[in-house]
Amino acid sequence: MKQFFIFIKKEFAHVLRDRKTLLILFGMPVAQILIFGFALTNEVKNARIVVMDQANDAASQQITSRIEASRYFEIERTVMNTQQMEGAFKSGKIKLAVIFPAGFRNDLLHQNKAQLQVIADASDPNYATTLTSYVNSIIQDQLAEINEGTNVPYRIIPEIKMLYNPQLKGAHNFVPGVMALVLMLVCVMMTAVSIVKEKETGTMEILLVSPFTCYCR
Secondary structure (H helix, E strand, O other): OOOHHHHHHHHHHHHHHOOOHHHHHHHHHHHHHHHHHHOOOOOOEEEEEEEOOOOHHHHHHHHHHHHHHHHEEEEEEEEOOHHHHHHHHOOOOOOOOEEEEEHHHHHHHHOOOOEEEEEOOOOHHHHHHHHHHHHHOOOOOOOHHHHHOOOOOOOEEEEEEEEEEOOOOOOHHHHHHHHHEEEEEEEHHHHHHHHHHHHOOHHHHHHHHHHOOOOOO
């Protein structure tokens, strides 16, 4: 036991004398806490979207203004046809599109219900689900404001469509990341195994003192 405590004391002395080791022990955790705690976040903010307003009436403009006023979305631009919208999705400039059909306000006033379409890029299923949930919440808030003080409730029904991954499978998103993680772990483990093996066979010191000749042209 005494030898064990002497070994611990020696290791502490070695760590405290080595500035690089101190930097790794204390500097790296502090930097990681700051980065992971404050810089990295899974919140959705300023997601770029487009609006296709075929109705161009008061009801559609009110919902568009409410969406634009929220901190979750940033309207990239207003498109007038499906070709522009598809091009924006394919270029990766937007993650969501809101489409108001013609006669949106007229349907809402005369039929007490209206429909709009929400199209999301589901290549990242979690992100797409979060975006559609936020849009739905904004629509419901606007609907509650419209229904305030009315006898007959109005309804706005969002039709949600997921592009590129309609089944919302997560394997397409997670498998490449898992492959990179596995490769990284294997490389680190094989390096550690090689060093430990050299230590066990007693050839580590020979490897360290071996001459290395650099042939430079």
